[in-house]
Amino acid sequence: MIKTQIETLRRELEQCNYNYYVLSAPTICDLEFDAKLSQLQKLEEENPDFFDPNSPTQRVGSDVNTSFNQVAHVYPMLSLSNSYSETEVTEFYDRVARTLNDDFELVCELKYDGTSISLTYQDGVLIRAVTRGDGEKGDDVTANVKTIRSIPLRLHGNFPALFEIRGEILMPWSVFEDLNREREAQEEQLFANPRNAASGTLKQQNSSVVASRKLDAYLYYLLGDNLPSNSHSENLLAAHRWGFKVSDATKVCKTIEEVFEFIKYWDIERKNLPVATDGIVIKVNALSQQRSLGFTAKSPRWAIAYKFQAEKAVTRLNSVSYQVGRTGAVTPVANLDAVQLSGTTVRRASLHNSDIIAALDLHIGDMVFVEKGGEIIPKITAVDKEVRFMLGDKVQFIKNCPECGAALIRYEGEAAHYCPNENACPPQIKGKMEHFVSRKGMNIDGLGSETINLLFQNELLKNYSDIYSLKISDLVQLDRLGEKSAYNIQAGCEKSKSIPFERVLFALGIRFVGETIAKKLAFALKNIEALEKASFDELIAVDEIGERIAQSVVLYFSDPINIERINSLKVAGLQMSLSEEKLQARGNSLTGLSIVISGTFSQHSRDEYKAMIEQHGGKNIGSVSSKTSYILAGENIGPEKLKKAEKLGVVLLDEKTFLSMIVTETANVE
Numbered sequence: 001m002i003k004t005q006i007e008t009l010r011r012e013l014e015q016c017n018y019n020y021y022v023l024s025a026p027t028i029c030d031l032e033f034d035a036k037l038s039q040l041q042k043l044e045e046e047n048p049d050f051f052d053p054n055s056p057t058q059r060v061g062s063d064v065n066t067s068f069n070q071v072a073h074v075y076p077m078l079s080l081s082n083s084y085s086e087t088e089v090t091e092f093y094d095r096v097a098r099t100l101n102d103d104f105e106l107v108c109e110l111k112y113d114g115t116s117i118s119l120t121y122q123d124g125v126l127i128r129a130v131t132r133g134d135g136e137k138g139d140d141v142t143a144n145v146k147t148i149r150s151i152p153l154r155l156h157g158n159f160p161a162l163f164e165i166r167g168e169i170l171m172p173w174s175v176f177e178d179l180n181r182e183r184e185a186q187e188e189q190l191f192a193n194p195r196n197a198a199s200g201t202l203k204q205q206n207s208s209v210v211a212s213r214k215l216d217a218y219l220y221y222l223l224g225d226n227l228p229s230n231s232h233s234e235n236l237l238a239a240h241r242w243g244f245k246v247s248d249a250t251k252v253c254k255t256i257e258e259v260f261e262f263i264k265y266w267d268i269e270r271k272n273l274p275v276a277t278d279g280i281v282i283k284v285n286a287l288s289q290q291r292s293l294g295f296t297a298k299s300p301r302w303a304i305a306y307k308f309q310a311e312k313a314v315t316r317l318n319s320v321s322y323q324v325g326r327t328g329a330v331t332p333v334a335n336l337d338a339v340q341l342s343g344t345t346v347r348r349a350s351l352h353n354s355d356i357i358a359a360l361d362l363h364i365g366d367m368v369f370v371e372k373g374g375e376i377i378p379k380i381t382a383v384d385k386e387v388r389f390m391l392g393d394k395v396q397f398i399k400n401c402p403e404c405g406a407a408l409i410r411y412e413g414e415a416a417h418y419c420p421n422e423n424a425c426p427p428q429i430k431g432k433m434e435h436f437v438s439r440k441g442m443n444i445d446g447l448g449s450e451t452i453n454l455l456f457q458n459e460l461l462k463n464y465s466d467i468y469s470l471k472i473s474d475l476v477q478l479d480r481l482g483e484k485s486a487y488n489i490q491a492g493c494e495k496s497k498s499i500p501f502e503r504v505l506f507a508l509g510i511r512f513v514g515e516t517i518a519k520k521l522a523f524a525l526k527n528i529e530a531l532e533k534a535s536f537d538e539l540i541a542v543d544e545i546g547e548r549i550a551q552s553v554v555l556y557f558s559d560p561i562n563i564e565r566i567n568s569l570k571v572a573g574l575q576m577s578l579s580e581e582k583l584q585a586r587g588n589s590l591t592g593l594s595i596v597i598s599g600t601f602s603q604h605s606r607d608e609y610k611a612m613i614e615q616h617g618g619k620n621i622g623s624v625s626s627k628t629s630y631i632l633a634g635e636n637i638g639p640e641k642l643k644k645a646e647k648l649g650v651v652l653l654d655e656k657t658f659l660s661m662i663v664t665e666t667a668n669v670e
């Protein structure tokens with residue numbers, strides 16, 4: 001039977017996910033996993049009646065944009081009081097001992113430095129994931145959390161019928177570094193640390209982006225009426241058996257000395273962990289003792305955080321240099337005497353912008369404090385003025401571009417300085433070419449930054465539109481470029497001529513027009529001529545296009561140099577309009593979703609909504625069941641439906657949210 005086949009595949013894939021992401025002990029290879037997953041995907045598509053919001057196929061996320069519903073926490077999400085020294089930890093220990101006046105155990109855990117999450121499971125199924133928010137209520141990010149492979153969607157073993165489990169969502173260092181490298185190449189703003197990257201990712205409106213970011217999660221706190229044990233550490237072990245990822249670095253301590261040993265060990269060892277930690281959490285083990293200690297308004301009296309010292313070093317500031325990026329943004333960089341910090345040699349630190357330089361009151365020759373907290377790029381946090389025996393030159397932000405000499409400008413409301421000479425400033429021209437040929441742009445193999453530099457120096461490339469006029473005979477004359485590479489470049493250029501219009505638009509490198517905005521513009525305006533002619537007002541009428549982007553697009557197309565370049569790209573044969581297929585694409589944003597309509601509506605009739613659901617690939621169903629994906633809820637939704645929805649954890653969509661899900665979808669068609 002198809003149903004059994006689907007269910008068997010689901011169980012098998014769930015087990016594989018658990019083995020891989022929780023136990024770190026894979027049982028099948030990626031290829032086999034992917035084959036089974038696509039088999040399941042196919043069966044589910046063919047049999048929408050067996051849709052399950054918790055199927056492993058749902059972990060890939062969807063391109064549907066969702067705005068988050070606010071949900072009140074059943075138990076408020078408090079924070080922990082912090083301590084920074086052994087003395088403060090001892091004070092906590094003495095306070096607990098005095099209040100309890102009995103024997104007690106402590107549990108030491110790592111303090112994971114990510115973003116906290118509260119997960120609710122009913123009958124072993126993940127029904128809701130909510131962020132901390134203001135502690136009283138947070139955002140419902142269930143769809144996004146479902147994409148995190150180490151979070152079980154369905155539990156095994158003997159779990160309570162209803163409980164909450166809290167933990168930390170993290171972006172592993174390796175994923176964070178790759179992501180930032182990619183963002184740097186695209187000149188997008190970098191994430192300062194994995195914590196910001198994790199919380200930024202979790203708030204993404206598009207769950208397929210979340211799925212691609214490979215988040216991880218550790219769980220550390222169970223809440224509910226029927227927990228298996230009176231001991232926190234036992235409960236964590238039980239949670240591990242049910243399928244949750246619980247840290248191995250958890251230790252029951254009977255004395256304060258054992259706590260200090262744990263701290264000492266992990267202060268060093270944490271550097272070898274794949275995720276960021278910023279301290280230790282010390283908790284009273286027995287839940288009955290936790291209850292008798294209780295809470296203050298902000299934090300539990302039964303727990304404390306011990307924060308690790310950020311690693312610091314003192315070194316000399318020798319000079320400040322300035323880097324110019326593709327967009328002309330000028331970044332100041334401090335050149336330092338080499339110093340060891342967290343196991344790496346640091347010679348440079350980012351100074352971000354002129355405001356930061358002024359706030360630090362930096363002078364050349366100053367001894368400066370360099371810190372590497374959660375951040376990957378070290379930063380200067382202060383000047384050691386006590387050893388400032390000689391005052392060097394005050395660091396003044398440059399007035400002219402270090403590369404081309406043009407006077408720098410600073411836009412209102414922005415911290416950065418820019419070189420406006422975009423058509424003649426070498427790093428900007430080269431940066432634009434690199435962007436043009438990049439993987440997400442024209443994806444031209446063989447044209448890396450070194451080759452671009454070589455071609456630029458030899459005046460074979462003056463701007464990105466020259467790329468299509470490169471001749472094999474010119475290329476082979478270059479010393480460092482062989483015949484094979486020359487042919488590769490030519491083949492890459494030819495192949496790129498079929499790259500769709502929305503990516504060509506991204507490749508042009510118009511300021512503020514990233515991948516998503518390029519898609520929105522391409523789908524709204526349909527071809528380059530329409531875009532050239534579009535007025536500021538027409539542009540801001542497009543979904544998600546704000547004033548800043550509209551201004552930048554108008555400015556770009558008002559420059560005759562850009563028009564000339566676009567014309568030569570047209571002549572070269574690049575795609576300058578949306579493909580026929582995409583022009584006619586019907587919606588599929590609701591594929592696989594079963595939606596109940598309930599209540600009265602103000603913007604469209606019920607019949608219209610029914611038609612919209614079907615046109616966009618969804619199914620309109622009459623009654624709420626565990627198979628219902630959403631309820632499109634108007635005014636006065638039936639109380640029975642509401643009750644059932646609450647019980648089953650079915651999400652309610654209001655008219656506006658529903659419409660935004662289908663309106664934006666044309667822009668998401670790949």
Ligand code: IVH
Pocket residue numbers: 077078079080081109110111112113115116117167168220221281299300305
């Ligand atoms: S227990 C009542 N355990 O630290 C608070 N929190 O400042 C119970 N955190 O919001 C939290 N690792 O996001 C706990 N092992 C751990 C933790 C941990 C990280 C975070 C959590 C919390 C914050 C408190």
